[in-house]
Amino acid sequence: MVRSHARSPTKSATAGWIVENLSTAILLFDSKLRLQLVNSAGENLLSASVKKMTGQRVDQIFGNDALPKALQHALDTGQVVTEWDLEIVSASHLTQCVDCTLTPCGNGQGDANVLVEMSNSDGLRRILRDEAALGQQNVLRTLVKEMAHEIKNPLGGIRGAAQLLECELASPAHKEYTRLIVDEVDRLRKLMDRMLVPNAAPRMTGVNIHEVLEHVCSLLEAGTDPALTIIRDYDPSLPDLLADRDYLIQAFLNIAQNAAQAVSYQGTVSFRTRAQRQCTIGLKRYRLVIRIDIIDDGPGVPAEIAEDIFYPMISGRSNGTGLGLSIARSLIHGHGGQIIYSSKPGETVFSVWLPVENGT
Ligand SMILES: Nc1ncnc2c1ncn2[C@@H]1O[C@H](COP(=O)(O)OP(=O)(O)OP(=O)(O)O)[C@@H](O)[C@H]1O
Ligand SMILES: [Mg+2]
Known part of the structure; x- marks a missing residue:
């Protein structure tokens, strides 16, 4: 499957073996952005088989346009493109961050190919970014919960007072106002209850x-x-x-x-x-x-x-x-x-x- 320009069959076979066993994903696209070649690490990264992907266009292999864009750029400019922390979505909808280098190269028949080397950058960078976002969201959730708690406390009193007032009122038109207060308090209470959940410890x-x-x-x-x-x-x-x-x-x-x-x-x-x-x-x-x-x-x-x-x-x-x-x-x-x-x-x-x- 993997071809090389090495002189002897032994060298060619060795080159193929090396590419197959690299931990970096290797993909080769032709000038029409169709996949010509992918190694095992590429299959693993994209959760799809070589049989399924070979011959497919880049936009059929990836669910977002990050890699197609970078590939087109490398092809248009003829320059090596390096992308860090590029977010790619595989056809099976898995989102991953990768570091990749795209190298335009001739295919020996006057046409251009692009060689893509790609490795998962799932590591520290993405984890740190996620942890920071999560920290911010947790702070905000705690704030919202505390606010909901403070708003909920006096609501019972307001509702009770409106009901007492309703008993004192003779005019049905005035009673409309107290009912409005009770209804709005109930609506607000439901909203606050949603803001407060979940409160109890999970039962595993x-x-x-x-x-x-x-x-x-x-x-x-x-x-x-x-x-x-x-x-x-x-x-x-x-x-x-x-x-x-x-x-x-x-x-x-x-x-x-x-x-x-x-x-x-x-x-x-x-x-x-x-x-x-x-x-x-x-x-x-x-x-x-x-x-x-x-x-x-x-x-x-x-x-x-x-x-x-x-x-x-x-x-x-x-x-x-x-x-x-x-x-x-x-x-x-x-x-x-x-x-x-x-x-x-x-x-x-x-x-x-x-x-x-x-x-x-
Ligand atoms: N599947 C989806 N497709 C499109 N937009 C979505 C989808 N899921 C979430 N959103 C967007 O994210 C927003 C936030 O969702 P979230 O469930 O937190 O709040 P909400 O649905 O607006 O209100 P509620 O508290 O009643 O759930 C939504 O208002 C919607 O604009
Ligand atoms: Mg919702």
């Missing part, structure tokens, strides 16, 4: 992730338009997790409700589960992790809030409170997991990783 038991997702699907389907299509793509071999079932239901419901809202309850929401081995979450390495993708075919996350949707009170919907994702994220983190998303018009994917056992 053996939980089947598909049972959790099925519960979420039934809640989503209840009372919604039958035009909403739900697709299940489950890996039935997944083991149970040690988790708080109710917290997981709440987290996945928040994500799934957003997906259903994004398609106005008339498009498609898919639930996909997969096992992932040797996965790093934060600073820990896990032997086995369950990945859950919730995918919708809506218009995508609005660009102006794309960076901030996990912060509390950030919403792109006129009637949204902006709490759903910040709650989901803190519940998933409480289970040692992580949540990220990628979004483009027609395909938004929220991916949750949950470790099956303790990491190292």
Whole structure:
């Protein structure tokens, strides 16, 4: 599969063996940006086989335009391009950060090829960035919780006083005002309750992730338009997790409700589960992790809030409170997991990783 210009067959075979066994992913694209060659490290990085990828265009292999753009730039300028911490999305929707070098080179027949060397930069840089963002979000969540607590305290008093006042009033027109106060206090109390959850310590038991997702699907389907299509793509071999079932239901419901809202309850929401081995979450390495993708075919996350949707009170919907994702994220983190998303018009994917056992 791997060709070299070495003189003897032995040297050629050795060169092929070396490329195959490199830990760096090697990909070779032709001038039409079609993949000609990929080594084993490339297959691993992109979670796709050489058979599937060979001959595909770069935009069929990658789910975002970061690498296609860099490739086109290298081809147009004929210059070596180096990118650090480039965020790529594989066709299986896995988002990763890579360092890569793109080297334009002739193919011996007057046409240009581009050689791409790529290695995962998942390490320290991304971990530090994620940890910093998480720290900020935690501070903000604590602030929001404390604020909600302070607002909630006097609400009981205001409600009681309005009810007493209502008893004293004779005119039905005046009673309207006190009822309005009570209704608004109730609305505010519900909002504060959402801001305060989760409060209790999680109760960890053996939980089947598909049972959790099925519960979420039934809640989503209840009372919604039958035009909403739900697709299940489950890996039935997944083991149970040690988790708080109710917290997981709440987290996945928040994500799934957003997906259903994004398609106005008339498009498609898919639930996909997969096992992932040797996965790093934060600073820990896990032997086995369950990945859950919730995918919708809506218009995508609005660009102006794309960076901030996990912060509390950030919403792109006129009637949204902006709490759903910040709650989901803190519940998933409480289970040692992580949540990220990628979004483009027609395909938004929220991916949750949950470790099956303790990491190292
Ligand atoms: N699947 C999705 N597709 C498009 N946009 C999304 C999706 N999921 C989230 N968003 C955007 O992220 C915002 C924040 O979501 P979040 O769940 O935190 O709050 P919300 O849905 O606005 O309010 P609520 O507190 O009622 O959940 C949403 O308002 C929406 O603009
Ligand atoms: Mg929401």
